[in-house]
Amino acid sequence: MGDVKVIGASLSLFCCRIEWALKHKEIAYEYIEEDLRNKSPLLLQYNPVHKKIPVLVHGEKPIAESLIILEYIDETWRENPMLPADPFEKAMARFWAKYVDEKCVISAWTASRTKGHEQEKALESAQESLQLLNKLIEGKKFFGGETMGFLDFVVGSLPNWLKFLEEFQGIKLFDTKELPFLHEWAQRFTEIPIIKESIPKIEDLLNYSRAQHKAK
Numbered sequence: 001m002g003d004v005k006v007i008g009a010s011l012s013l014f015c016c017r018i019e020w021a022l023k024h025k026e027i028a029y030e031y032i033e034e035d036l037r038n039k040s041p042l043l044l045q046y047n048p049v050h051k052k053i054p055v056l057v058h059g060e061k062p063i064a065e066s067l068i069i070l071e072y073i074d075e076t077w078r079e080n081p082m083l084p085a086d087p088f089e090k091a092m093a094r095f096w097a098k099y100v101d102e103k104c105v106i107s108a109w110t111a112s113r114t115k116g117h118e119q120e121k122a123l124e125s126a127q128e129s130l131q132l133l134n135k136l137i138e139g140k141k142f143f144g145g146e147t148m149g150f151l152d153f154v155v156g157s158l159p160n161w162l163k164f165l166e167e168f169q170g171i172k173l174f175d176t177k178e179l180p181f182l183h184e185w186a187q188r189f190t191e192i193p194i195i196k197e198s199i200p201k202i203e204d205l206l207n208y209s210r211a212q213h214k215a216k
Helices: 015-024 041-046 066-076 087-113 116-137 150-155 158-169 180-190 202-215
Strands: 004-008 030-033 055-058 061-064
Touching (some): 004 015, 004 041, 015 150, 041 055, 066 087, 066 150, 087 150, 087 158, 158 202
Parallel strands (some): 004 030
16 A cells, blocks of 8 residues: 655654554554654655655645554554444544543653752643553553553553653653552563564663763
């Protein structure tokens, strides 16, 4: 169905989702690593509006924004579906995916970049949102049930990223005792071969951030 390319960055919280989805669908693709400090003409050509990754290029047609890309992949290649067939369950998966990006990720990032009262508020918001995810996965193998799918790919790199923030910024976000079901799911999910081979590792995130900090 045409050549498939992914323009991304291997340590991105959002880019690995796209690779996981394509591997889950058994779709061959070319991966193009982007230097975010020196954005390439290719990225600017294919995503002139936001100028950011990831970008999926399918038959020279570009699609941006990771959640939109995931849905495009699921609708284009029907094998190994990621979203539920039931309309209500599908709507819920989309709701929680948006919640992860707009609540969990943003509040955790804010907590890592602020101090004092603002940081306390962001930490509280992040912890509350993670508790909801912990409750959502309780009693399930994966977020969609017995097989991994759309929401698993969205949440997938969050635990490693939270652990990285803990080590790099000294803020506690992914406590095993507070989030036991989310922790169990993360251990199970990251042992799946297609996930394990491309998930951003904590040590790589730390090394990259330290190098960036020294370069300033």
